Amino acid sequence: MNEKGLLIVLSGPSGVGKGTVRQAVFSRPDAKFEYSISITTRKPREGEKDGVDYFFKTREEFEQLIKDDKLLEYAEYVGNYYGTPVDYVQETLNAGKDVFLEIEVQGAKQVREKFPDGLFIFLMPPSLGELQNRIVGRGTESEDLISNRMEAARKEIELMSMYDYIVENDDVELAVDRINAIVLAEHHRSERCVSKYIKLLEVK
Ligand SMILES: Nc1nc2c(ncn2[C@@H]2O[C@H](COP(=O)(O)OP(=O)(O)O)[C@@H](O)[C@H]2O)c(=O)[nH]1
Numbered sequence: 001m002n003e004k005g006l007l008i009v010l011s012g013p014s015g016v017g018k019g020t021v022r023q024a025v026f027s028r029p030d031a032k033f034e035y036s037i038s039i040t041t042r043k044p045r046e047g048e049k050d051g052v053d054y055f056f057k058t059r060e061e062f063e064q065l066i067k068d069d070k071l072l073e074y075a076e077y078v079g080n081y082y083g084t085p086v087d088y089v090q091e092t093l094n095a096g097k098d099v100f101l102e103i104e105v106q107g108a109k110q111v112r113e114k115f116p117d118g119l120f121i122f123l124m125p126p127s128l129g130e131l132q133n134r135i136v137g138r139g140t141e142s143e144d145l146i147s148n149r150m151e152a153a154r155k156e157i158e159l160m161s162m163y164d165y166i167v168e169n170d171d172v173e174l175a176v177d178r179i180n181a182i183v184l185a186e187h188h189r190s191e192r193c194v195s196k197y198i199k200l201l202e203v204k
């Protein structure tokens, strides 16, 4: 029988570097996870491709997916919907492959309820000052929005106690090393691994 894969959820406050770290995770030639491409109603940015970066949908299409129970989780973020396709996640886990989600904190909370055995990793900035620098540096927010963002970030950071691991994103490549080490350790801790080695004792 095929063992199920592990559901890995990377989340954290807005601007901490989730997207950057996720891209770095998948740039490693030895990346072993399947990335779940999210569905969104936001407009594609320059260079983004439908079905590669996101599945781009209208609000009507997205709301139909909610009604049809096609989303594992969804959230509204800065005026747009974002959600995870449930069929892809289930099928890939059932095929024994690990699935990697990079989602904001409200969505991660919903996944925790449905997949309590998932591996939940919270990305932390080295400091709130550095988080602010990254939000400002990204250049997508105006002055007064930045203080709103920082207020929202504090609330998002309060949710970190529901995660299994906290990873500091001081340096992108170091954060990727930490995530890979956590996933490896989780696999070695699992029943699947123990039962494999127990079999060695059965050989006389
Ligand atoms: N809940 C949820 N959040 C998502 C999903 N996909 C992406 N996000 C989050 O949505 C936020 C906005 O993403 P995006 O529009 O690509 O802009 P970014 O801020 O440059 O990463 C980020 O925090 C992502 O982690 C999803 O399927 N579900």
Ligand SMILES: Nc1ncnc2c1ncn2[C@@H]1O[C@H](COP(=O)(O)OP(=O)(O)O)[C@@H](O)[C@H]1O
Binding pocket: 012, 013, 014, 015, 016, 017, 018, 019, 020, 021, 134, 135, 137, 138, 169, 170, 171, 172
């Ligand atoms: N380890 C890091 N050190 C310095 N800057 C970083 C680091 N990780 C990400 N950044 C920068 O911080 C900003 C926010 O990153 P992004 O990946 O968009 O965050 P999120 O997806 O969490 O909102 C970007 O400008 C990115 O280049």
